[in-house]
Amino acid sequence: MDLNYTDEQKAFRAEVRSFLDANLPTRLSDKVAGGKRLTKADYEEWHAILNARGWLAGNWPEQHGGTGWNAVQRHIFEEETTRAHAPRIVPFGLAMLGPVLQKFGSEAQKAQYLPRILNGDDWWCQGYSEPGAGSDLASVKTTAVRDGDHYVVNGQKTWTTLGQYANMIFCLVRTATTGKPQEGISFLLIDMDTPGITVRPIVLLDGEPEVNEVFLDDVRVPVANLVGEENKGWTYAKYLLTHERTNIAGVGFAKAGLASLKRIAGLERDGDRTLIENPLFAAKVAQVEIDLMAMATTNLRILAAAAAGQAPGAESSMLKIKGTQIRQEINALTRQAVGPYAMPFVSEALDEGANVEPVGPEYAMPATQAYFNNRKLSIYGGSSEVQRTIISKAILEL
Amino acid sequence: MNFDLTDERQMLQDGLRRYLRETVTADLLASASQSATGQSDRLWSGLAEMGVIGALFSEEQGGFGGAGFDIALVFEELGRAGTFEPLLEMGVLSGGLLAALGRDDLIGQIIAGDARVAFAHAEPGGRYDPCHVTTTATASDTGWTLQGRKALVAALPFATHVLLSARTGGAVRDTSGISLFLLPVDKVQARDYPLNGGGRAAELDLNGTEVPQDALVGPEGGAWEALERANARAVAAISAEALGLMESIRTLTTDYLQTRKQFGKPIGKFQALQHRMADVLIEIEQARSAVINLAGHLDADRVTRERHVSATKNLIGRAGRLVVEESIQMHGGIGMTEEYALAHLAKRLTMVDHRLGDADYHLERFIRLSAA
Numbered sequence: 001m002d003l004n005y006t007d008e009q010k011a012f013r014a015e016v017r018s019f020l021d022a023n024l025p026t027r028l029s030d031k032v033a034g035g036k037r038l039t040k041a042d043y044e045e046w047h048a049i050l051n052a053r054g055w056l057a058g059n060w061p062e063q064h065g066g067t068g069w070n071a072v073q074r075h076i077f078e079e080e081t082t083r084a085h086a087p088r089i090v091p092f093g094l095a096m097l098g099p100v101l102q103k104f105g106s107e108a109q110k111a112q113y114l115p116r117i118l119n120g121d122d123w124w125c126q127g128y129s130e131p132g133a134g135s136d137l138a139s140v141k142t143t144a145v146r147d148g149d150h151y152v153v154n155g156q157k158t159w160t161t162l163g164q165y166a167n168m169i170f171c172l173v174r175t176a177t178t179g180k181p182q183e184g185i186s187f188l189l190i191d192m193d194t195p196g197i198t199v200r201p202i203v204l205l206d207g208e209p210e211v212n213e214v215f216l217d218d219v220r221v222p223v224a225n226l227v228g229e230e231n232k233g234w235t236y237a238k239y240l241l242t243h244e245r246t247n248i249a250g251v252g253f254a255k256a257g258l259a260s261l262k263r264i265a266g267l268e269r270d271g272d273r274t275l276i277e278n279p280l281f282a283a284k285v286a287q288v289e290i291d292l293m294a295m296a297t298t299n300l301r302i303l304a305a306a307a308a309g310q311a312p313g314a315e316s317s318m319l320k321i322k323g324t325q326i327r328q329e330i331n332a333l334t335r336q337a338v339g340p341y342a343m344p345f346v347s348e349a350l351d352e353g354a355n356v357e358p359v360g361p362e363y364a365m366p367a368t369q370a371y372f373n374n375r376k377l378s379i380y381g382g383s384s385e386v387q388r389t390i391i392s393k394a395i396l397e398l
Numbered sequence: 399m400n401f402d403l404t405d406e407r408q409m410l411q412d413g414l415r416r417y418l419r420e421t422v423t424a425d426l427l428a429s430a431s432q433s434a435t436g437q438s439d440r441l442w443s444g445l446a447e448m449g450v451i452g453a454l455f456s457e458e459q460g461g462f463g464g465a466g467f468d469i470a471l472v473f474e475e476l477g478r479a480g481t482f483e484p485l486l487e488m489g490v491l492s493g494g495l496l497a498a499l500g501r502d503d504l505i506g507q508i509i510a511g512d513a514r515v516a517f518a519h520a521e522p523g524g525r526y527d528p529c530h531v532t533t534t535a536t537a538s539d540t541g542w543t544l545q546g547r548k549a550l551v552a553a554l555p556f557a558t559h560v561l562l563s564a565r566t567g568g569a570v571r572d573t574s575g576i577s578l579f580l581l582p583v584d585k586v587q588a589r590d591y592p593l594n595g596g597g598r599a600a601e602l603d604l605n606g607t608e609v610p611q612d613a614l615v616g617p618e619g620g621a622w623e624a625l626e627r628a629n630a631r632a633v634a635a636i637s638a639e640a641l642g643l644m645e646s647i648r649t650l651t652t653d654y655l656q657t658r659k660q661f662g663k664p665i666g667k668f669q670a671l672q673h674r675m676a677d678v679l680i681e682i683e684q685a686r687s688a689v690i691n692l693a694g695h696l697d698a699d700r701v702t703r704e705r706h707v708s709a710t711k712n713l714i715g716r717a718g719r720l721v722v723e724e725s726i727q728m729h730g731g732i733g734m735t736e737e738y739a740l741a742h743l744a745k746r747l748t749m750v751d752h753r754l755g756d757a758d759y760h761l762e763r764f765i766r767l768s769a770a
Contacts, residue, residue, distance in 0.1 A: 134730050136660035159731050203736040205726075205745065269523045271571065280758050332719070335748075339525045340550050342752045345594045359591050359601060360522065360549070368594055372745070375726045376734050383730060385670060 003297075005076075013076050020084040023049055027352075032085040033260075035366020037208070037350040040165045044120050046087045051118055057094050064102055064110070065118050071306040074247060075299070082252030090162065093117035093124035097170050100187070100240050104228040109189070127157040127171030127190070127214060128237070134159075135386050137172070138181040138234065142216060144173035144188060151175075151188065151226070153196075153219040159380070163199050163212035167192050171216075176231050187233035189225040196220075205372035207347055241382070248316050248381070249299040249323035254292050257330040261285060264363050265337045275337055288329045295322045314394035317387035324377040324384060335371040338364040401690070403471065410453060410463075411471050417448060418479035427480060427596060427742060435556040436590075436598030442483050442556075446511025454489040459497040460505045466693030469631060470638040474689070477642025480743050482596035484514075484553035486635045491517040492561040494628045495578060499616030504559075504580075516557035516583065518548040518602055519625075526755040528629055529571045529622070533604060535564035535579060541610040542579065547603055554600035555590045557583045562604075566619045573622040578615040585609065595746035626700075630707045633754050634692045637714045641689050643747040644682045644721045650740050651675065651725045654732075671728055678724050681717040688713040705767045708760035715757025718747045 005013070028042055050056040058074045060066020069077065089095070098117055101109055116122040133139045142155025153173055163169070169190050176184030192199070196219040201209035228236055265276035265285065275281050302315045335342050341360030348356040349365065358365055378384040392398045403411060421444060430438035445451065453468045455461025463469075469490065476485065492515035493508045507513035524530030533546025544564055551560070560581050568575025585607055590600035616624060655666030655675060665671055692710040695703050722744045726733035733740050751757060 129731070132659075134660060139660075204734050205736060205741050207736065211731075268525070270525055271527060278758075278762075280762060328723075336751075336756060336758070339756070340520060340752055343550060343593045343595070343749055344591050344599065346591050359589075372748075375723065376731075378727055379730050379734065384727070385668075388670070 005072075009072060009076060012073055013080060016077055016080040017084075019053060019055075020080060020086065023053070024084055024086050025049075028087055029085040031352065032087055034362060035350070035370065036352060038087055039352075040123075043087055043090050043165075047089065047120050050089070051120070056089070056118055057098060058089070059095060060098055060102065060114075064098070064114050066098075071303040072300075075251070075303050078247050079252040079255065082256045085256070090123070092126050092161070092166075092170075093122060093168075096126060096240050097124050100170075100227065100236050103239060104187075104236050106224075106227075108224070109227065113189070122168045123162075123166045124168045124170060125160050125163040125166035125192075125212075125214075127160060127169045129159045130156055131158055135383055137237070138185070140172050140174055140185060142171065142173050144175050144186060144221070146175075146223070147220075149223050150220045151223060153188065153190065153216045153221055155216050157214040157216070158202075158211075160199075160212040160214050161210060163192075163214055164201055164209065169214065170227075172233055172237055175233075182234040184231055185233040185237065186230050187227040187236045188221055189227065190216075190219065190221050194219050194221065205375065206369035207345065208369075208373070210373075242316070249295060249319035250327055250377075251292075251296050251299050251323065254295075254323065254326050254330060257327060257334070258285075258289060258292060260363075261330055261334045261337060264334060264361075264367070267361070268337055268339060281333075281337070284333055288326060288333065291322075291329075292326050295319075295326055298322065314390050317382070317390045317394075320382065321378075321384050321387050321391075327377055328374055331367075331371040331374045334367045338367045341365075342368045403467070407467060407471055410449075410468075411475060413448065414450060414472065414475045415478070417444065418475055418481065422479040422481055424739065424742075427482075430482070431592065431596050435553070436592065436596070437483055437553060437556045441481065443511055445483060445485070446509070449509075451485065451489050451493070451511060452509040454485070454493065455497060455505060455509060460502065461509055466631070466634055466696040469635050469696075470689055470693040473635040473638035474642040474645075477639035477644075477746075478646050480596075480643065480646065480739075480746060482593075482746065484516075484556065484597065486632055486639070487517045487552040488514050488557070490632045490635050491519075491628050492559075494631055495561060495621075495624055496580070496615065498624045498628065499578065499621070501580065501615055513559060514553070514557045515559040515561050515580070516551050516554045518551045518554075518560050518562040518586075520549045520551075522547055522549045522601075524549070526759045527571060528625060529573050529576070531563050531565050531576050532570055533562070533564040535566050535577055537566075538608065541608060542613060544579065544604040544607040544609060547601065549601055550599045551588070551602055552593075552599045553597060554583070554586075554588055554602075555598050559583055560586055560602075561615065562586075562602075563621065563625070564604075568619070573626075575619045576621045576625065577618050578621045578625075579609055579613045580615050581607075581609050581613055593749070595749040596742065626704070629754065630692075630696055630703055633707045633711050634689070634696060636750055636754055637685075637692060637710050638689050640714045640718055640747055640750045641682070641685050643743050643750070644685055644717065647721055647725045647740065647743050647747065648678065648682055650743070651678070651728055654729055658730075665728075674724055675728065678721055681720050685714055685717040701767055701770060705764060708755075708764040708767060711755055712757045712760040712764060715751040715760070718750055719757075722748050 057066035058069055062068040130140055144151040144153045171188045172185050173188050174184050175186040196217040198215040200213045202211045203209050266274050268275040270278050341364035344359035348354045349358045452461040453463035453472050456464030497505050504513050535542045535544050560583055562579050563576055565575050566577045587603045588600040590598050592598055656664055658665050688710040692706045695706040732738050
């Protein structure tokens, strides 16, 4: 048992940190730290900077242009980038689709799509959930019917994150209705410019159009865009979800959030003292910090096993639940910390160069927004209820 | 012991609930939010015509209610409908203070909805301390000169007047030395902005504003006792509003649990969700009792009354967070969306804990009052 990082891992951390010092534009880190609105161009700019260094695809092997990092290296990278307030890496092409294509895609698909993901030529979005298929994902109803060299796709996808920026979507579609629901699902790659696709934004609690509905009406998709075999899509979907769950604990986000909470509580006046000097508030901050210290080690224990080649299974469900609880508690405390100024909602103040002063401290409105927005953490990517069921079945064997 | 409403109150509750159910649509709330005043003229005048503002004042003051249970029933219904008309600020606070401090001349117009008096008391950096007043009023040859800033003045763009607190003596957080001034709204410089949960508020900049002698309301430097009493009534109002919000959220959520199907059955058939919804119900009933406790003790001696103020607001803060977070979670993705009815109710209920003291503020205050 040795709780320390190896010399090699420490050197890697130093290398990441000095790269960020030199290459992360202050304009972007200021926006992230200040809770300002990021544009499509902001994400693309940061992707291009990482790609130039060869660090964009943290979970791809080197043969496909990835870093070849193990789980511990990926964790260090995530901690350092969140600490430096870098924009997040948009996961749909890089973290989700890439690994599926590398394992199950045809040679033509790999050659066509993987470089375009790295170079930012394609922005992918995820067509998994439907109005009637959320936690029960296997009940997807969007159909794909073979017609010559095409599939004709009809149905509706929802919660499609940043779909408004995407030119490509990977979809779970139903190609058979016999047998178990899981057995009739296929995995299709669809060009968003194909006639019959309509995207409608959905505004979330924080006022931002972060997700979308995608309507598919007689959309003709070349058969060559089928990934792997017909009716085997559920296997690929599950494989993708295990990748969606990499770094699921969000330790880096939690640490950055805790630092921000302490900063704000140190600035907020509470009578003769600052809020962080209020024992009642300080106790709550300490409580969540104690939970985070233990969770960070749970995360490293599971990462170390993964780096040694053991695939993380139901353990990632534990990380998602605990990581979510901690991040949501930090968000709630930060909202509480800003006091009465949690109330103003001046949306324009989030735009770069809008020249609109925030009302009250500049950190106040982003604190309220983050609280509402991060209620999603316990809902998306398998809700906390679904994760608990996985733990009770797979680990407890109940 | 009798927890039933009197016949008059039952009639007011039934009538108000019916009126709000028929009038307050999602469209009405949205257009009120987007309007320059942040309010709905139609709803405000409708409420005034029904006598809802009058129900917040006693008969001696010109109204026909004014007791804790009148306030509680009005605000529970307003909360249930998700409205954000400024009855709390303009009726309970400004109106209540003007009535208590002998400015009866305006009460008739307030009850009619024609005089709309914004309440400018909180200041930047004051957090939830109601004694935190740094704005000063200094006597001049012609009246008073006001200097300072006021924060989060609710519904200012809708107001005809402003009732403003300023120090004529004492130090920043002293109870003595606070005075109240009534001025026409065009006397103040303000920046207004929208609020989470609906409505608008403003930041006020009083940079040497001159007001006449008779702008002073009540005794010079002696407004605190009336302020604390009005604050207690306002906490009863906002707690009842929170209760109404919780009841509406509970209805939406149980409906959703009964109709939303996953894995071949309504999700309300899953025991994990049943048990959590049962806990939500228990906490809402606790909230109802806390509101009754406070409404029934508004005329008690100071320490008894104020212990109930802080006990109720603390419990409401805790129950509110549970109700908001569990209802969003049990709805799943749909609970995250702005266009679904839950969003507005959940945001408004969340903001209750940022008004008139949060759960922690009142927990500490309850401990202090209990030790006294």
